[in-house]
Amino acid sequence: MPSDKRVELKGGMYTFMSLKIGVADVDIVDESLADKVQQAPGFFADTPIVVDLTPLDEDPDTRDALDGSALMACIRKHKLVPMVAATGDKSSPLAKAVEVPLIEGGAARRPTAEDVPKTSAADAANNTRPTNEPVSSSEVEYIIRPPMLIDRPVRSGQQIYARDTDLIIIGQVGPGAEVIADNNIHVYGPLRGRALCGVSGNRSTRIFCQSLEAELVSVAGNYRMLETIPEELRGKPAKIALDNERLNIEPL
Amino acid sequence: MTKTIVVTSGKGGVGKTTTSASIATGLARRGFKTVVIDFDVGLRNLDLIMGCERRVVYDLVNLVNQESSLHQTLIKDKRLDNLYILPASQTRDKDALTIEGIARVMHKLKKAEFDYIICDSPAGIEKGAKMALYFADEAVVTTNPEVSSVRDSDRILGILQSESKRSKMNEDPVKEHLLITRYNPSRVKDGQMLSVDDIVDLLAIPLLGIIPESPSVLESSNAGKPVILDEESAAGQAYSDAIDRLLGEAKPHRFMEVQKKGILSRLFG
Numbered sequence: 474m475p476s477d478k479r480v481e482l483k484g485g486m487y488t489f490m491s492l493k494i495g496v497a498d499v500d501i502v503d504e505s506l507a508d509k510v511q512q513a514p515g516f517f518a519d520t521p522i523v524v525d526l527t528p529l530d531e532d533p534d535t536r537d538a539l540d541g542s543a544l545m546a547c548i549r550k551h552k553l554v555p556m557v558a559a560t561g562d563k564s565s566p567l568a569k570a571v572e573v574p575l576i577e578g579g580a581a582r583r584p585t586a587e588d589v590p591k592t593s594a595a596d597a598a599n600n601t602r603p604t605n606e607p608v609s610s611s612e613v614e615y616i617i618r619p620p621m622l623i624d625r626p627v628r629s630g631q632q633i634y635a636r637d638t639d640l641i642i643i644g645q646v647g648p649g650a651e652v653i654a655d656n657n658i659h660v661y662g663p664l665r666g667r668a669l670c671g672v673s674g675n676r677s678t679r680i681f682c683q684s685l686e687a688e689l690v691s692v693a694g695n696y697r698m699l700e701t702i703p704e705e706l707r708g709k710p711a712k713i714a715l716d717n718e719r720l721n722i723e724p725l
Numbered sequence: 726m727t728k729t730i731v732v733t734s735g736k737g738g739v740g741k742t743t744t745s746a747s748i749a750t751g752l753a754r755r756g757f758k759t760v761v762i763d764f765d766v767g768l769r770n771l772d773l774i775m776g777c778e779r780r781v782v783y784d785l786v787n788l789v790n791q792e793s794s795l796h797q798t799l800i801k802d803k804r805l806d807n808l809y810i811l812p813a814s815q816t817r818d819k820d821a822l823t824i825e826g827i828a829r830v831m832h833k834l835k836k837a838e839f840d841y842i843i844c845d846s847p848a849g850i851e852k853g854a855k856m857a858l859y860f861a862d863e864a865v866v867t868t869n870p871e872v873s874s875v876r877d878s879d880r881i882l883g884i885l886q887s888e889s890k891r892s893k894m895n896e897d898p899v900k901e902h903l904l905i906t907r908y909n910p911s912r913v914k915d916g917q918m919l920s921v922d923d924i925v926d927l928l929a930i931p932l933l934g935i936i937p938e939s940p941s942v943l944e945s946s947n948a949g950k951p952v953i954l955d956e957e958s959a960a961g962q963a964y965s966d967a968i969d970r971l972l973g974e975a976k977p978h979r980f981m982e983v984q985k986k987g988i989l990s991r992l993f994g
Contacts, residue, residue: 625898626929628883629876630850645929647879665927 488636489556490520492548495528497539499547506551512674518552523559524571530561541570620656627652627666637673648688657681668713669696676715681725685711695720727835729842730971731861733885735877737848739869740906743942744964745845746774747953748865751968753808754953757840760799762830763813764857765847766821772812775802776949786814789826795833804954809839819853831860850884859890863900865933865971869907870918875927878903882930902933904967909938910983921981934967936960937980 620639629649640654650666664682671678671693710725749761763771783793802808846857941958
């Protein structure tokens, strides 16, 4: 009996937005969420999120003071849909109160004992290094998201989106193709399609390309079409950045 | 090892069927056991160009639906012993094709020890075209020297990268070849057509060949004889060169320059 490919149970990686809770005060969470949602009304509506409670694990007493069900109600009030909560301690009162499935650890899990490479017995014997040296906080909290790298031409009709990171394309972006990133876009080849950087609002992002022939370039929603790009800049290496409200195109 | 080659373009009327017929014939002439499949279900054309339209009994849809055997369905070419044609159905449409069904046909062809399976894709980017390219190891992207054809070829290259079996199974990507058809050097010179360099620059894939615009293409189609068999014609010679390149031979490209007319052709041309 061949297995039915229409119904399959498989592991998979998906990108979700995560909401980090680093404070045990629902009012502060409420205020901060209201502020974020107001910046882009509609954008967050009904967005499934992972509630990351791991920052609270540092201080179990404060953590346990947080009212889990009130926190969830607050998140739902802002039209976000909490799916799972990430916590370091599944047995804490907070974990029990959140009423959503729990997963171990958060997106930026701190290195734990298991993460230290296992050393051989001989190494361990004459090991003089302190193994439990505390890692400085700046080292662990700065998360570097690797850029999205595309090493083939992006063809007409294709759309590539680099969420929360840079997009690097080695090859051309064909006419009718669309490359989008929350961060910078680098095109090592002719840019003939559309390029939109900083789409989630980051105004300091830029587009770099080896030959500017784009149908449209946009930084944080400020766009220019090819017709408004000066003739002398076309077909040349260029960088595109936002200067106040103006989209600046300069030779590279 | 059976190699599956799709002849595709996105745009219609650029010469996919002419190219499929000539490539299949060219490979068979070099001793490879070859089958050419017409995926344009509903608009049967390949059998006309191959000159076997009166011998069609069963077709691809019958084979996909297991209503006929491979032996019954394949039409043996009259000119070449190791060339077979798998015609499309005229009475059905592309919905009659399924990936599972095509997979069964491909498996049967591999078991029958074909060296090459040439898939003649329908125009467009819909189901028929996607079925034709799904099993491809290599793709011959047929392009006319005009902007819309190049744009559509770019689109179909994107689909090859994302929707072929090789891409879905994370295998080595489909090997892409560019074949420029209906090339007219004098019109390129006048700026009415894109040049070879422009097209190669826009599509960024290796050039397999340039087929010059030639009346012999239409004459051969009407006569039901693949143009590659017309060794006198420039188009036939250009297809022959393309076959050599497909088989890994390095050959300089011809037919890119405006031909000077001699006194005789001026008089009788």
